[in-house]
Amino acid sequence: MSEIAISLNNVSKCFKRYDHPGDRLKDLLFPNKSRGDEFWALRNINLDIPRGETWGLVGRNGSGKSTLLQILVGTLTATSGRVKVGGRISALLELGSGFNPEFTGRQNVFFNGKILGLNQKEIEQKFDEIAKFADIGDFIDQPVKTYSSGMFVRLAFAVATSVEPDILVVDEALAVGDEVFQRKCFARIKSIQENGGTVIFVSHSATSIVELCNAAALMDQGELLLQGTPKFIVSKYHKLIYTPPDQLEGVRQEIQEFNSHDPNQSTSTASSQNPSQLKEVSQDFYDPNLVPQSTVNYFSRGAQIESPYIKNLAGEPVNLLCFGQDYIYCYTVKFTEAVFAVRFGMLIKTNSGFELGGAVSHSPQNAIEIIPPGKAVQVEFKFRCRLLPGVYFLNSGVVGLVDGIETFLHRCLDIVTFRVQPETELLATGTVNFDIEPKVTFSSLLEV
Structure with missing residues (x-):
């Protein structure tokens, strides 16, 4: 056993909320009569994390993740329950925690180093390495209140990981760093993992959770709803955040029922996931709240695009897709005028607007000669999802001849959005899987 x-x-945390500041003082002076409302940020949390594993913690904003981490590192005390932490723990929590804004970066390095258990000589020996990793130049001798958020997190992460902790806790702070620095941080986290360290990682990035973690846990409303493999937990997290408010309680109960299906679900190995869960993870489904907010409709010239959606081969509408599966993008075009040389099209774009690719229904030479008014045309484009996990958008368009020039009769930008769900076994990187087959061959230097 690990x-x-x-x-x-059974860890719980209760805060008191007061209508008036003076009520807090009255509660201290007269404790027998409570004047505040109780707010339970955590309720009966039970969790065992084996040494050497990396756990992801996901949940909606306000679910209790940060409160739980603060209890783990000792900056908050649980109202009830037992907390046991074995080994030196280092944390990178919310931006600004643990640093004195009036101190310089150098002074904060020594200040935090001593909090983490290092003596003066050990900090001096590590200082050059910390400064190099943070890479903030001369700002190391400036007050941290003058730092940008990126500079701040650079220095904080460098200090937190310099002590070679047995347990590292990271709470979403890396999101403010640039891409190069994030790569350095993930490389440092990998090093801690390889040396047998335990990592608790909070992130809203599903890809990071799946790539970095051995296991994950889903929190909501102060409760630990579910534990399991990262891919399984992320799929339930996505379902939860896109559920309409009036259906939320039903989805929460559905998620909690998985605990009763598999008593070993709390273990972090893939073998703890039963076949029904694997099937659940591989399913595509539809989330009604996953809708685009950036839709742009062109002026209509006798044609109107309506009812765009994606369906699977069973004919079910979906917008959370599975990698490698076939789907059909559908829309209807209604014509109010006679139009000529008609063609239909679609385009897939990234979240940033980069055009990945698309298709048209006909070549210019084979366009539909004429469509009379009063007609409706159903358009379908079948495609295979070769996109890596992320959010994507779809355009729809119909073109025809206007005064002898091919023109958009109607066009809709970002009319449909969809998400590709995370996969654990993918070796591809970037945005599109080109089915690249790696081959690594060893040979003696004498043979080269």
């Missing part, structure tokens, strides 16, 4: 690095047993 050694447990972190053990939480």
Whole structure:
């Protein structure tokens, strides 16, 4: 049985909310009569994390993730329950925690180093390495209140990981760093993992959770709803965040029922995931709240695009897709005027607007000669999802001849959005999987 690095047993945290500041003082002076409303940020959290594993923690904003991490690192005390942490723990929590804004970066390095258990000589020996990793130049001798958020997190992460912790806790702070620095951070986290360290990683990035973690847990409304493999947990997290408010409680209960289906679901190995869960993860489905907010409609010239959606081969509408599966993009075009040389099209774009690719229904030479008014045309484009996990958008368009020039009769930008769900076994990188087949061959230097 693996050694447990972190053990939480029925951990709860209650805060009091007061209508007036003076009520807090009255509560201290007269404790027998409570004047505040209780708010339970955490309720009966039970979690065991084996040493050497990396766990992802996901959940909506306000679900209790940050409160739980603060209890783990000791900056908050649980109202009830037992918390056991085995080993030196280092944390990178919300931006600004643990640093004195009036101190310089150098002074904060020594200040935080001592909090983390290093003596003066050890900090001096590590200082050059910390400064090099943070890479903030002369700002190391300026007050941290003058730092940008990116500079701040650079220095904070460099200090937190310099002590070679047994347990590293990271709470979404890396999101403010640039891409190059994030790569350095993930490389440092990988190093901690390889040396047998335990990592608790909070992120809203599904891809990061799947790539970095051995296991994950889903929190909501202060409760730990579910534990399991990262891909399984992320799929449930996505379903939760896109559920309409009036259906939220039903989805929460559905998610919690998976705990009763598999008593070993709390373990982090893939073998703990039963076949029904694997099937659930591989399913595509439809989330009604996953709708684009950036839709642009062109002026209509006798044609109107309506009812765009994606369906699977079973004919079910979906917008959370599975990699490698076939789908059909559909829309209807209604014609109010006679139009000539008609062609239909579609285009897939990234979240940033980069055009990945698309298709047209006919070549210019084979365009539909004429469509009379009063006609409706159903258009379908079948495609195979070769996109890596992320959010994507679809355009729809219909062109025809106007005064002898091919012109958009109607066009809709960002009319449909869809998400490709994370996969654990993909070796591809970037945006599109080109089915690249790696081959690595070893030979003696004498043979080269």
